[in-house]
Amino acid sequence: MQSLPAGQRGRILAAVVLAALLGGCLLWAGATPGDPIDGAYPDEVEVTPAPESYVGEQVSLGGQVVDTDPVVIATRASGYGQFTLVGADERLQNADGPLDEGDRVTAFGTLEDESTLVVERTTTRQRAETRYMLVVSAIAGLWVAGRFVRGWRFDRETLAFVPRAQSSEADRRASRDHGEDDRRANPSDHPVNADGGERRA
Amino acid sequence: MRTRRTTLSTLTEASAVPDLLTHVLVGYIIGTLLSIRYERLRPAHVTLVMIGALSPDFVKIQLLIPDGLASALLGVPFSWSPLHTLGGSVLVIALGSLLLAPEYRAQAIVLFAIGALSHHVLDVLLMTPTGEAYAVFWPLTEYRPPAGGLFLSSDRWPAAVAGLGAALVWAVARYSEGATGTDSSTID
Known part of the structure; x- marks a missing residue:
């Protein structure tokens, strides 16, 4: 690893350029x-x-209902x-009933005077939904991470991820702890074996 | 200007945590359908579509490091938002592909991109307070397409529908693998 192979130099250069562009x-x-998302x-x-x-x-005001x-x-x-909010209940786009105190809403409309918003659209969101979202998002993240770890491995020779061999996952799992590295002594060979990702023609 | 966030707006922002599960399930559905169509695509490749499908939501790093904190640390204005645009997706995907060995990169870019595209399509369909979606084509244009208004990111039914779809394609993939005689794990 002291002297970088030629391929790695190009890779690092590409990474630096892309990271600089992203930054x-x-x-x-x-x-x-004008933020792209806000x-x-x-x-x-x-x-x-x-x-x-x-x-x-036209403004968009988020807040909590304090009077109905x-x-x-x-x-x-x-x-x-x-x-x-004038017309908040009628213009509620994602719930039926009238708003209650404590509801979190975002109201979009035209500011008629300093303290009155004529509403075009009201959106409400319950507090419990946030917790639900965090939980299912965590499940989703772990699922993907788990799949990635099972499907790919870090190859120390090329310092890159390569697909794990695929032919029989069960056998593989049984012998994973024994000599997987030996079977892959020459990492440049494995793209042509019957594993997950084959070289593109 | 955007660095001054009041307490309550931080709360409403935190509640904008995306429903990652729906995106990931849709990535799974698309990836699995592709793997049925193209036999050389294995479960490992389906995972790449799923990663692509959640990649625009890397923007949620802002829940840990808000824009204001980042710009205070860097001393310059800063916004994570580009991560959740097509321009940002292109760069993130290209960077992500560099983590893989060279022979897999071209294929990975395609699979990541399919996933990321599905994410942007779904998010443009979201219901928004203003009736406009985000500037999805940034930085090419700041045009905001009209929001689809189909669902809120906190709605539960999209995940349920996507979950049913995922179970369906999982079963179909299993069946078609059995039919073609290839054996491999499909419980991924």
Whole structure:
């Protein structure tokens, strides 16, 4: 490993260039207005401190319902940043019933005055859903990680992942602890054996 | 400007954890169907489609290192969001392929890309507060396609539907392998 094989030099160069491009994207997106994911409209973070400067504009306000008749949300956990939502219940796009106190909503619409939002769309989300999402996402991540570990192995010669031999997974598993490295003494040979990924013609 | 996040908006952001399971299941379905069609694709390759299908959600690293913290540490404005765009996917996929041995890279790029594409298609179909999806084609254009409005990322039925589909293609793959006489593990 002291002197890098020629192939590894190109690989490192490619990795450095790609990583630099990716890093550049992350910095560029941070420096330019209009984030690719965040909404294209001002949100509660910008509107709450200075609502007067957004009157007449379309904004998206996330917050918690603190009153239901009419619907009032607070954009800060402290209860500060209250906005009355006009038409919030009628424009609720993902639930039937009227909103309850404590519901988390995101309301999109036009700011009519400093504390009134005429709603085009309301979206609500329960707190329990967040926990569900974390759990199933963790399951998904572990599933993929488990599959990857079972299907691929790190080859120390090429410093890269290669598919594990495939012909009979059960036999393989039984003998995995004994001499797998011996069978693969020449790693440049294995792409042509009957394992997972064959060389592309 | 975006670095000032209040407590509550951090909460709502945290609740935007994506439903990774649906994406991964869809990756499994697509990968397995491909492996039925193309015999040389093994379960190890199906895994690559699944990794591709979850790759745009690497953006959720922001739950650990928020943009604001990253830009404070680096001293420059910073946003993880490009990871969840086509431009970001291209770079992430190319980087990911470099982890594999050279002879597998071209194939891996195709399989990763199929998975990542399925992720973006599904996410554009999501319901959003503004009725617009994210700027999926960034950095080519900041155009935001209209959101499909089909489901919220926290809805449970998409994962259930995808799970049923995955069970179905798993059974079909098993059956077709039995029919063609190839033996290999399919319980992956």
